[in-house]
Amino acid sequence: MVKHLFGKSLDVTKLKSNVLSNLTKHIEKIRFMMGELSSTSELITQKTCFICGSEHSRPFSEVYGFKYVECTDCSHVYTQTRYRDADIIQFYTNNATYSEVTYANVETCYYRRDSVAKPKFDFVIDHLPFKPSTFKWLDVGCGIGDLVSVANQNNWHCMGLELSSSSIAFSKEIFKQDLIQKTLEDFCKTSKERFEVVSFIGVLEHVTSPMDHLRMARKILEDNGLVLIQVPNAMSMATYTQDIFPETVFRHMSPVEHIMLFSEESLEKALRETGFESIAYWWHGLDSYEILNQMTMHSKKDVSSSRFNQAWMKVLSELQFVFDQNKLSDRILCLARRV
Numbered sequence: 589m590v591k592h593l594f595g596k597s598l599d600v601t602k603l604k605s606n607v608l609s610n611l612t613k614h615i616e617k618i619r620f621m622m623g624e625l626s627s628t629s630e631l632i633t634q635k636t637c638f639i640c641g642s643e644h645s646r647p648f649s650e651v652y653g654f655k656y657v658e659c660t661d662c663s664h665v666y667t668q669t670r671y672r673d674a675d676i677i678q679f680y681t682n683n684a685t686y687s688e689v690t691y692a693n694v695e696t697c698y699y700r701r702d703s704v705a706k707p708k709f710d711f712v713i714d715h716l717p718f719k720p721s722t723f724k725w726l727d728v729g730c731g732i733g734d735l736v737s738v739a740n741q742n743n744w745h746c747m748g749l750e751l752s753s754s755s756i757a758f759s760k761e762i763f764k765q766d767l768i769q770k771t772l773e774d775f776c777k778t779s780k781e782r783f784e785v786v787s788f789i790g791v792l793e794h795v796t797s798p799m800d801h802l803r804m805a806r807k808i809l810e811d812n813g814l815v816l817i818q819v820p821n822a823m824s825m826a827t828y829t830q831d832i833f834p835e836t837v838f839r840h841m842s843p844v845e846h847i848m849l850f851s852e853e854s855l856e857k858a859l860r861e862t863g864f865e866s867i868a869y870w871w872h873g874l875d876s877y878e879i880l881n882q883m884t885m886h887s888k889k890d891v892s893s894s895r896f897n898q899a900w901m902k903v904l905s906e907l908q909f910v911f912d913q914n915k916l917s918d919r920i921l922c923l924a925r926r927v
């Protein structure tokens with residue numbers, strides 16, 4: 589039986605104080621990043637679904653001129669045009685703006701480690717179907733290494749792969765973690781290591797070969813090993829909000845970063861086809877925060893000092909819980925075992 593967990597209390601003002609304080613500037617940064625990529629790289633057409641290979645799709649949404657389509661066979665959502673893998677890898681390796689905007693922020697990184705990474709670690713430990721013997725964990729695309737740091741603090745031997753040079757430097761300085769600057773593919777070519785857990789937190793939606801990534805993970809996992817996956821949920825309130833306000837998207841359905849969004853169905857299919865079986869799902873997200881941000885950006889009044897803002901912030905977590913319970917959260921966290 590697959591277990592489903594819903595909801596997570598979260599103080600978003602602590603988590604994203606840098607974002608909340610200046611939404612417009614944040615969007616400008618995202619647009620700048622998109623401009624950088626479009627000036628140096630050429631767009632190519634994605635003809636088939638990343639998960640099931642189907643050529644059949646229907647229009648889903650459009651953001652910044654990128655058309656998202658929904659696979660009619662597995663309900664996976666992806667952009668019809670995208671940049672090449674090599675261009676994307678180069679962008680994440682060299683672009684400090686990306687990691688600064690997203691994760692590497694001294695003001696919020698400790699809160700992020702304790703309130704975002706630690707619960708994910710606990711989720712794995714709570715659902716471990718075996719007693720760990722090697723305690724070896726690989727976190728792929730680990731960002732500033734917050735989860736790596738948590739796992740290592742809890743007596744695991746956790747290695748982190750990360751492309752961004754600035755995130756690696758940040759992790760070394762703040763969390764004292766030595767991350768490895770490699771893609772999973774390059775790591776697998778040279779390493780003989782095996783792991784009991786491999787995690788992909790916010791990674792699969794960025795890569796052009798999510799199925800190969802899962803297959804690679806399976807290869808380096810111990811027989812009963814686990815994969816932990818967090819992906820954006822296509823069928824979420826954040827998606828539906830951004831669909832009606834596409835000109836102010838700065839996260840989630842952000843087409844250059846997230847070339848795909850998963851549905852429960854497409855994630856299940858991806859797992860099954862690559863030799864995994866899901867054990868537990870955790871539905872939680874930032875949808876109520878997304879709605880507030882979009883209203884803030886679209887109002888001509890100063891929403892941040894309004895009674896609306898005050899009241900919304902008061903019930904933010906409760907509203908989110910309702911979305912979560914209906915599987916409308918913008919994130920899907922899934923733990924699956926190797927079969």
Ligand SMILES: [Zn+2]
Pocket residue numbers: 637638639640641642659660661662663664
């Ligand atoms: Zn499909």
